[in-house]
Amino acid sequence: MTTTHAGTGAEATIPPVGSLEHADAVELLGLVAQLEHVAFARLAADSALAPTIEQRLELSRFAAAAVARRDRVLARITEIGADPVAAVRAYDAVLDDFDARTPPGSWWERLLKAYVGYGVADDFCRLAAEGLDAGSRAVVLEVLDDASHAELAVAELDAAGSADGVLTARLALWGRRLVGEALGVVQRLLVQRPALVRLVALGSTSQPDAPPNAPTKLFGELTAQHTRRMARLGLTA
């Protein structure tokens, strides 16, 4: 298969196969697809554990929506001529460490973990997506904007937290623990995946040469987003 930069329409948004740009796009798309698959698995497990039938029904809908989002990303990987299964497999264990280090002790901790964990991961992918070709970027941003499960977490945690000062204090602490571990995941990803470093650098500057401060800016941005997210729950980040 060959593609050219001179093509128009959909073709023009597909980076040439074998190019660095192409390989980097497949890396980020693979990560996003894996994160949506993990979101499906977590939401499905949350549905099984949820205290009420209404929550079980709602969480299963969120799980199904994550499958649809993941498949939109997989379709893009196929579209640019790469193997979607291989791209997802490359990130197979991406959150295993995070999960092992942060076993939630209650339903509320579980909800907050999803909210904070997905939040950091989504923000990271959104920033890296700025370095993608236009077509892939559009898919990633659309998928991340659709991730509506945060709404449930916010509504529930807000209702529970505002009525219970001890819970609020405990959850604020848990949130700090979670964001530390989540930023650790991002740190390890950047060490292991030069493609992601290149995308973040490309996205954060108009110069394609990676500026040395791109990762620092990235962590500043991720932390600021986390603080805003916790504030929505009335929790101190």
Next chain:
Amino acid sequence: MTTTHAGTGAEATIPPVGSLEHADAVELLGLVAQLEHVAFARLAADSALAPTIEQRLELSRFAAAAVARRDRVLARITEIGADPVAAVRAYDAVLDDFDARTPPGSWWERLLKAYVGYGVADDFCRLAAEGLDAGSRAVVLEVLDDASHAELAVAELDAAGSADGVLTARLALWGRRLVGEALGVVQRLLVQRPALVRLVALGSTSQPDAPPNAPTKLFGELTAQHTRRMARLGLTA
């Protein structure tokens, strides 16, 4: 809310609120919705346990499809003026006994359990659906016909079983255990839910008065379908 038998179009397919027919329809729709929800939960758990990424992706799609099917049934319950959450809640623990009695010992046993268990449940609901008003019947039959997860089980079990005589023999035994327990679930449902007995009776005869032999016919039919299902896998029922 009032509905009349004299209405035309969609209205004509809605049994009058408060009628026995109406209450019976809500019972069966609640059971079907619960079974689809259970299917979602099982398929999602299967996805987490599946040996390959391809299977994990495929099973998550089946899980998402079960959510869509369940929601089609819930929409029908709303349409006929009943509370969908209450209708599902009524069957909350419907497969708990079945699950406790049949813990699968391997991936293959798990696959066969889903195939046999869902098979019997679907067949039962299909037969009882014959006693429903036309609109509700159409929804139930459409939902049951879409249940495509059986295809995966058949393909996988067929491939594995044909290469391994010991596995085949063991699975045939497991299948007999499963169908016995599944028919036990149907038996208990008929004892606990007179509405389901009325629907089966209505569906199996042109006389609306329940013939005394309807349950016997039902179990004969369920067993015959199970035998056909096992034969598709090359297993003796």
